[in-house]
Amino acid sequence: MGFLSAFKKKNITIFIFILIVFLLFTLAYQATVYSAEPPQMRVGISISGSHLELSFDSGYTVINMANGAPLQLPAGRYKLVNTGGGIQVLNILNVSQGVFSGPLYLKPLSSHPSGQAFQVHNAIYGSEYRGALEILTEGSGIRGVNIVDLESYLRGVLPREMPPSWGNYGGMEALKAQAVAARSYALYNQSLQRHSGYYVCDSQHCQVYGGKSCETTNTDTAxxxxxxxxxxxxxxxxxxxxxxxxxxHTELTQNVWSGSLPYFSSVPDPYDDPSNPLGLNNFIVHNHALWQADIPINSLQTLLVNNGYNNPGQVKQINIVSSFPSGRVNELRIQGTAGAVVSLLKERSRTVLGLRSQLYSVQDDPQPRVWIVSAVSGVERKESFSELEGKWAVGGNTMKRMLIGESFTAMGNGTRSQVPYLSFVIEGRGWGHGIGMSQNGAYNRSRAGQNHNEILSFYYPGAQIDVGY
Ligand SMILES: [Zn+2]
Incomplete structure (x- = not known):
């Protein structure tokens, strides 16, 4: 009896201990999951010109942050200029409303600042923005910094990363996967502190941000x-x-750049393989999934020299010395008549040659298949070469890589109308580095019924989705 009650007592003590530990864990877990609102972003807005053109309605007030005093500016359109001695505010009639040391702060009066929007008329990537705007001098210019919560910020980012219309064709889960990646990337950029005065810029350097102007229903839903x-x-x-x-085929960071990250893999991706190995219905092959590039042997020398390599002389041969298991090039060797050998490694085998991806093969011998455009006796000929997309057009003294819908003006010297050129023919697959999520692969997976968790766990194996707030 005595033994039993001692046993029970000990059991109860253990039980209470376990209960307390469990409760503590639960509380800690809930604290990390539900405690915070979205963090605030500070986004540097790119503008054209040296002044900032701003409009706001009666839902805002402008405060001089130097002394906290409001400027008493009525709703309307203003021009803000860096005078060297501070920020001058001019109204629509170009009448100065004063020069202020600043920074100035456009403050939304509503308790839901993301529900309001103001306009920056000379912004490059957008025109209308949610949240608040801080206006500060930057060198001799002026900078608007949009202060906006992360979720509202992403509403202006996601439509610029993936076509919102995909949501209408079975791609909602792809948009959701992209939303999680974009949110993570925004926080990652924020932690890098690549800018002073704001966390991220609104260009490709960080993530393109178009503000409220580019929001769509599908991306908002995602x-x-x-x-x-x-x-x-x-x-x-x-x-x-x-x-x-x-x-x-997906790729590892160390096969493109250097240094490995544990949440990437190099495996076949049947949902982004142009041959559709799974035989999926309504399979989407990306427009640029299969490509061919012709590189004139003469232009190879220029490409190498422009990229800081020794001039190998007239190029005789290019070949792939080694590849990774994915098929992406590890080393491309270029041999010239001067005897010099140039090795292009990993990503350089793609970027130096201006190719779409590192996943390609090369025909050993140069082929006579370059397209020449010239003019006769000083007469200018202008033609559209949409069918020559990706090819090189060569004039009397210019050479240019053709893009879709582009026209090329060739100014000949009148002595020749066509110049035969040899070029190396490269055939490749994919567009981009191949690391992490393929947007087209995510689209096919979404259309085949995978949810965004399944999509993300394929492209970022080992990573888990956490709820940050
Ligand atoms: Zn940036």
């Missing part, structure tokens, strides 16, 4: 259905690289 979701690996935010199409 964001609200994944609110707060970010990608972590062992509790640390990942670098969620993504690209247009991987051509059928």
């Amino acid at each position: 964001l609200s259905q994944t609110r707060g979701e970010i990608l972590n690996f062992n509790g640390v935010l990942i670098q969620p690289f993504y690209h247009a199409t991987n051509g059928g």
Whole structure:
């Protein structure tokens, strides 16, 4: 009896101990999941010209942050100029409203600042923005910094990363996967502190941000259905690289750049392989998944020299010395008549030659298949070469790589109308580095019924989705 009650007492003590530990864990877990609102972003807005053109309605007030005093500016359109001695505010009639040391702060009066919007008329990537605006001098110019919560910020980012219309064709889960990647990338950029005065810029350097002007229903839905979701690996935010199409095989960071990250893999991706190995219905092959490039042997020398390599002389041969298991090039060797050999490694084998991806093969011998455009006896000929997309057009003294819908003006010297050129023919797959999520692969997976968790766990294996707030 005595033994039994002692046993029970001990059991109860253990039970209470376990209960307390459990409660503590639960509380700690809930604290990390539900405690915070979205963090605030500070986004540097790119403008054309040296002044900032701003409009706001009666829902805002402008405060001089130097002394906290409001400027008493009525709603309307203003021009803000850096005079060297401060920020001058001019009204629509160009009448000065004063020069202020600043920074100035356009403050939304509503308790839901993301529900209001103001305009920056000379912004490059957008025109209308949610939240608040800080206006500060930057060198001899002026900078507007949009202060906006992360979720509202992403509403102006996501439509610039993936076509919102995909949501109408079975791609909602792809948009949601992109939303989680974009949210993680925004926080990752924020932690890098690549800018002073703001966390991220609104150009490709960080993430293109168009503000309220570019929001769409599909991307807003993708964001609200994944609110707060970010990608972590062992509790640390990942670098969620993504690209247009991987051509059928994912890639590791060390095979493109250097240094490995534990949440990427190099495996076949049947949902982004142009040959559609799974025989999926309504399979989407990305427009640029299969490509061919002709590089004139003469232009190779220029490409190498422009990229800081020794001039190998007239190029005789280019060949792939080694590849990775994915098929992406590890080393491309270029041999010239001067005897010099140039080795292009990893990503350089793609970027130096201006190719769409590192996943390609080369025909050993140069082929006579370059397209020449010239003029006769000083007469200018202008033609459209949409069918020659990706080819090189060569004039009397110019050479140019053709893009879709582009026209090329060739000014000949009158002595020749066509110049035969030899070129190396390169055939490749994919567009981009191949690391992390393929957007086209995500689209096919979404259309085949995968949810955004399944899509993300394929492209970022080992990473888990956590709810940041
Ligand atoms: Zn940036």
